[in-house]
Amino acid sequence: MEFNKKNIKTFILTAFACILFYLGIKNIGLVVEAIGGVLGLMFPFILGAGIAFVINVPMTRIEYWIFHRTNRLKSGRRPLSFLITLAAVVGVIIIAMYIIVPQIAETMMSIARELPGAINTAQDWIFSKMSYWKALQNLAEQLSVDWTDIARKLSAFMQHAATSMVNSGIGAVTNIIGAIVSFFIGFVFAVYLLMAKEKLAGQGKQILFAIFKEDTAEKILYVCTLSSRTFSKFISGQCLEACILGMMFFIVMSIFRMPYAMLISVLIAFTALIPMVGAFIGCAIGALLILMVSPFKALMFIIVFLVLQQLEGNLVYPHVVGNSVGLPSIWVLVAITIGGNLMGVVGMIIFIPICSILYALFRLFVKDRLRKKGVPREKWEEKAVFEESVMTGEEE
DSSP states (O other), rough: OOOOOOHHHHHHHHHHHHHHHHHHHTHHHHHHHHHHHHHHEEEEEEEHHHHHHHHHHHHHHHHHHHHHOOOOOTTTHHHHHHHHHHHHHHHHHEEEEEEEHHHHHHHHHHHHEEEEEHHHHHHHHHHHTGGGGGHHHHHHHSSSHHHHHHHHHHHHHHHHHHHHHHHHHHHHHHHHHHHHHHHHHHHHHHHHHHTTHHHHHHHHHHHHHHOOOOHHHHHHHHHHHHHHHHHHHHHHHHHHHHHHHHHHHHHHHHHHOOHHHHHHHHHHHHHHTTTHHHHHHHHHHHHHHHHOHHHHHHHHHHHHHHHHHIIIIIIIHHHHHHHHHHHOOHHHHHHHHHHHHHHHHHHHHHHHHHHHHHHHHHHHHHHHHHHHHHEEEEEEEHHHHHHHHHHHHHOO
16 A cells, blocks of 8 residues: 555544544443433424424425416515415314314213212122122231321321422423423524525535535435435325325214214324324224223224224325335335334334435435446346246246
């Protein structure tokens, strides 16, 4: 190896990177703590970026639908589109609450009416079985119990519990205030990003082309564009899938005359925004609500849920969400499984578009390698390979 200026620089940078890697592994606890602290400081801005990205999906379409045929309101079309989008989101939430809250209140009142009867039934059953427990009653009477000591310990426990509840309450209030402040900062940051997204995108391109080579900067821009398009399509597909599932439940529950059809359908639609497993949360809540009215209908609801969930999981979800992000159905299931095991619910949501991006980039890499190696297209096309295997089997 010839030790010129370029090689010496590469050697020094490699050695420095190895030393940093070793120190990071050796002090992994401090590294994780430092990363957590930085993420904590940046959380409002990360939240704002997420809010901006989600709102940008419908806002961009609204802006195009309303203003693409006119040159009027050039300076006001973005704020107006944002206000329309925000009003639509708030309106959906208000309508959902208008549907859900009264039925929840009615359900709670129904539970309150039915609860005394259920308690009396349970008491009657317990008293009917008390004759089998006479031996235990006689044993309890023979035991000497220090009720004073029990009362003293119970009093100390209650005092400790009260102190803990006060401290927990103060901590909860502090956390709520902190969450509200973080959300407010994030929302303001999101509004700024949405209002100046073209300007910020232009500045980002300038930085990329100033730091990297032109071909490298173009590749980075391609990955960013692919990521933005994939996540946008995923959000649209996920919302569409949730609406389809909610409508399916409402129609089937109305046909079978199940109670709380609208309430449970809306709950399932909202919880279905969590890929694959979210609907099970809505099912659990719905089954409990119906159980208070009729155990038989609760069982019927669970059966209906299992049938619709199979249809949704194997037909609707992979095709709606999978097609929207360009990811085959089998890889959608793989992405959800891996993401759920690594990061829980958040992993289930974000791993589908991430896997879609990696899938698209890997396909480009493979096809580019095939082109550079000069492999004929008919050798690696799926249809050609299948036909060749069939012909080989017939000849044998």
